[in-house]
Amino acid sequence: MSKQFEPKIVAFLCKWCASAGADLAGVSRLKYPPNLVPIRVLCSSRIDPQFVLDAFEKGADGVLIGGCHTPNDCHYITGNFKAFKRYLMLEKMLGEAGIETNRLRLEWISATEGRKLAEVATEFVEEIQKLGPLKR
Amino acid sequence: MLNKLKAAYAYSSCAGCDVAIVNLGEKLLSLSEKVEFVYWTTATDFKMEDLKRRKELDLAVVAGSIRTGEHEELVKLLRRKSKVMIALGSCACFGGIPSLANLYDKDKLLNTVYGESPSSSKGAEAPKPLTKLDRIELTIPEFRNWCDPIDYAASVNIYVPGCPPQEGTLDWFITTIDEYYQTRSTPNGLMLASEKSLCDTCPRKLPEKISINNLYRIHEIKLDEKKCFLQQGVLCHGPVTRGGCNERCIRANVTCKGCMGPIPKVKDPGAKLISVIGTILQSENEKQLGEEGLKKIIENFHDLTGSLYSYSIPLSYVEKIRRKRRL
DSSP: OOOOOOOOEEEEEETTTHHHHHHHHHHTTOOOOTTEEEEEESOGGGOOHHHHHHHHHTTOSEEEEEEOOTTTOOTTSSHHHHHHHHHHHHHHHHHHTTOOGGGEEEEEOOTTOHHHHHHHHHHHHHHHHHHOOSOO | OOOOEEEEEEEOSOSHHHHHHHTTTHHHHHHHTTEEEEEETTTSOOOHHHHHHOOOEEEEEEESOEEEHHHHHHHHHHHHHEEEEEEEHHHHHHOTGGGGGGGSOHHHHHHIIIIISTTSOTTOOOOOSEEEOSSOEEEOOOEEEEEEOGGGTSOOSEEEOSSSOOHHHHHHHHHHHHHHHHHOOOOSSEEOSOSSBGGGGOSSOOOSOOOBSOOBOTTTSOOOSSSOTGGGTBOOOGGGBBOOSTTHHHHTTOOOOOTTOBOTTOSOHHHHHHHHHHHHBTTTTHHHHHHHHHHHHHHTOSSHHHHHTTTTGGGSHHHHHHHHHHO
């Protein structure tokens, strides 16, 4: 049996929603693939585009950004919109440089959506498995 | 009296840096008392063979990036022979405008220039490094896969950024050479630019809060001569670029394009600029526009990567990723 490619995925999760969602997924004992490396940040707008690109450069095959639902969930009022704009521009830049844009994913996950986090993680890992490793 | 410094000047650029040096006028005369150029293809009549025959040099000035195999060979040769290596101009320091070609494959570039462009004849092919005719063999330098700053091939002692380096920077450069002439102690990776960003010394009024409707290209709107460019919705590299250029572009009502290179704390100037635009774009109407509205605006940005890295593609993460994928 050939060994399946196990992607490495860095997940930047905001403290108030997505990270709390991940905690809920944990205490609810939901199953999802172990490929995610979660990094908790105070707000999704704290994620400098350099972090995301640095993750790709240092060997991540995919990057997940998790924040609070738009328009009104953000703990800091408009942080999620800032993250959203940066995500769109990053996606555009990756596309222009010939890197698959679906390696970068943005999801709004609230503190009650542990199930959604598990689903997103499973789906994202499958998608990256299909794409293969970033460095070939 | 101390011996004159032997210097070589190699270039692969538009020769704008040469002009900037020649424009120094009288200051150049004082330099000529201390420095003797033994190789400078634009100004003197020495050939590559003369350079190869020399055992040792003091200074090597390189302007322009490494585009062909010959450039790489020349940079490596100069590094072996000289004590102080100087990168003159943005191309030599960060890759410069020629390195924007790194966003495309080598084959695509050659095909566009020699095959698809309106001026090339049908079925034309890109010239190869070696062409065999009946009796003779013709060689030209190989076109490399990537266009690199010179520190890719050799360690650099002094960086002189700017496109071309401004008078203030060149004065600093001459002082540095003077110091070396007196003390003979080699600097290591010295960058002749300010540690602070251009915004720090910008003559325009610092706005308190910025909210822009869209990112405009420079011809699309009429620019106010006193207002901050970012406030007017035009991409200005000021926040992430080193100062020290005397803000010549800003004073001429042209945005900063980042030719002085990124400030020390910024690793990837384009990514940092994305962060800047992310903050100021529609910052007052985010909720009214919603995700769809913002998406529509950002989708229409023209050549985002090219405008974010006008002079510094080789410093960017995206190019590092591209390179790793190719290998």
